[in-house]
Amino acid sequence: MREFPKPKVVISKCIEFDSCRYNGQMIASDFVKSLAPYVDFMPVCPEVEIGLGVPRSSLRLVSSAEGGETRLIQPATGRDVTSVMQSFAAKFLDTLGEVDGFILKASSPSCGIKNTKAYPTAGKSAALSRSATGIFGASVLARHPDLAVEDEGRLRNPRVKEHFLAKLFTLARFREVERSGSMGELVRFQTENKMLLMAYHQNEERALGNIAANHDHRPFDEVVGDYGAHLRRAMCRAPRYTSNINVLMHILGYFKDRLSAAEKTMFLENIQRYRDGKITICPNTTLLKSWIARFEDDYLARQTFFEPYPQDLMEIDPVVSHKGRDLWK
Numbered sequence: 001m002r003e004f005p006k007p008k009v010v011i012s013k014c015i016e017f018d019s020c021r022y023n024g025q026m027i028a029s030d031f032v033k034s035l036a037p038y039v040d041f042m043p044v045c046p047e048v049e050i051g052l053g054v055p056r057s058s059l060r061l062v063s064s065a066e067g068g069e070t071r072l073i074q075p076a077t078g079r080d081v082t083s084v085m086q087s088f089a090a091k092f093l094d095t096l097g098e099v100d101g102f103i104l105k106a107s108s109p110s111c112g113i114k115n116t117k118a119y120p121t122a123g124k125s126a127a128l129s130r131s132a133t134g135i136f137g138a139s140v141l142a143r144h145p146d147l148a149v150e151d152e153g154r155l156r157n158p159r160v161k162e163h164f165l166a167k168l169f170t171l172a173r174f175r176e177v178e179r180s181g182s183m184g185e186l187v188r189f190q191t192e193n194k195m196l197l198m199a200y201h202q203n204e205e206r207a208l209g210n211i212a213a214n215h216d217h218r219p220f221d222e223v224v225g226d227y228g229a230h231l232r233r234a235m236c237r238a239p240r241y242t243s244n245i246n247v248l249m250h251i252l253g254y255f256k257d258r259l260s261a262a263e264k265t266m267f268l269e270n271i272q273r274y275r276d277g278k279i280t281i282c283p284n285t286t287l288l289k290s291w292i293a294r295f296e297d298d299y300l301a302r303q304t305f306f307e308p309y310p311q312d313l314m315e316i317d318p319v320v321s322h323k324g325r326d327l328w329k
């Protein structure tokens with residue numbers, strides 16, 4: 001069983017932690033509940049932190065059609081809290097210390113990272129845009145563009161969740177390597193993540209391999225800084241399905257002379273069905289894992305590609321799982 005470090009995750013406090021929304025309510029999130037044992041959450045409510053009470057009159061983003069700076073306004077009082085929110089965000093992020101990711105409330109004028117409504121005026125008006133960023137969320141994205149940052153709404157999508165978790169736990173593991181000060185740990189990290197990084201970004205994976213090999217005998221701090229920059233670049237986007245297929249075929253290459261024709265055909269048929277979007281990647285990874293166990297390939301068994309985050313967090317849509325509602329009652 002693989003051991004995972006506990007990533008540090010800043011979370012909007014109104015998600016499962018406190019009834020601090022403008023209307024005194026809390027947001028329920030099964031995902032956040034399931035994640036709680038595996039991460040160190042750091043809850044924060046920026047609106048409460050800047051002195052707005054609970055309950056409070058709601059805020060909205062106001063930006064003119066001609067562009068210009070987006071303001072955070074409390075329409076009921078006419079108060080403009082943009083600067084105070086920006087100052088709070090800067091201070092909070094300055095003093096935060098090490099962090100691996102953020103889970104922020106979707107569509108909030110403070111915490112939203114996208115899909116927040118912006119209005120032309122503080123008064124009664126239709127939204128100008130539905131793709132604005134909240135003021136605190138904008139500071140997070142500007143300060144930490146390379147970390148695992150998502151909103152709780154998008155995390156309901158399994159593909160968004162998969163990428164978020166893989167990135168979050170990989171960055172947390174890398175932070176351990178940074179702390180270790182050990183070149184051996186960096187090489188081990190690169191070795192165990194090789195297939196995962198190939199799936200994410202083949203060119204960056206090659207660059208990472210060269211950096212970790214450290215042919216120029218540079219000091220650890222220099223190497224690990226360089227490696228971290230490339231790692232974050234490699235993981236900035238989720239792997240494409242074609243890259244996943246390249247990795248699956250690459251791993252098949254380790255066994256192809258030891259498999260029967262029927263086994264290879266079954267695998268290749270599954271690859272085609274995955275390419276056609278008829279199945280997930282799971283049947284293929286399961287087949288590969290069974291061959292890794294049968295041929296006792298220790299190098300492949302340690303690849304994080306097969307388990308980039310704790311298995312308990314891997315789940316299928318409850319609607320299609322046998323745990324879903326009994327449809328025959």
Ligand code: SF4
Nearest residue numbers: 013014045105108111
């Ligand atoms: S969205 Fe952010 S500011 Fe609004 S209640 Fe939640 S934590 Fe507080």
